[in-house]
């Protein structure tokens with residue numbers, strides 16, 4: 001297995017098309033009624049030889065937490081093709097992404113949202129659940145995720161998560 005982190009604009013169209021094709025087969029669960037998602041700035045791709053097995057998108061975003069600006073690395077669209085699941089490929093992509101957020105973005109935190117059934121996966125690679133509420137922008141205006149949305153952060157340093165309302169200052173990822 002090897003892992004690539006690529007600027008999204010440099011991801012070959014053939015790979016994007018293949019990922020899109022596989023993504024429609026996946027059960028993404030609740031998409032929270034969001035109509036506009038943020039595009040990725042980078043793509044983390046896991047390969048077995050010539051075959052991609054797992055991927056995620058990474059976004060660099062200045063958000064607000066409790067009214068204060070905070071740089072985060074956002075993780076979204078985590079997926080492993082069904083035949084490669086349960087072998088640690090998504091976990092490996094998450095570890096690579098978390099290291100990139102710390103060392104390349106120099107952001108103090110990673111941030112993602114997920115359903116409750118995914119908490120264990122992300123906790124096992126160092127992510128922690130934090131309280132909301134979490135608001136974001138849509139073409140229709142400002143929206144807030146439902147109370148049961150799980151928000152998780154990856155602390156890159158020993159800085160404590162500030163707590164308080166989170167504003168993604170743009171569409172979610």
Ligand SMILES: CC(C)(COP(=O)(O)OP(=O)(O)OC[C@H]1O[C@@H](n2cnc3c(N)ncnc32)[C@H](O)[C@@H]1OP(=O)(O)O)[C@@H](O)C(=O)NCCC(=O)NCCS
Pocket residue numbers: 026027028029054077078079080081084085086087088089090091092113114115118120121122124
């Ligand atoms: C969620 C998803 C990305 C996980 O991908 P994956 O590559 O199977 O993930 P991993 O193999 O790293 O981890 C999956 C489980 O296998 C376990 N595992 C990891 N390595 C393993 C190994 N070598 N052998 C056996 N089990 C292993 C993990 O502990 C994890 O268990 P958990 O779910 O109880 O935490 C995949 O199921 C998927 O694409 N689902 C549909 C899309 C989706 O829901 N994405 C998440 C949005 S938040």
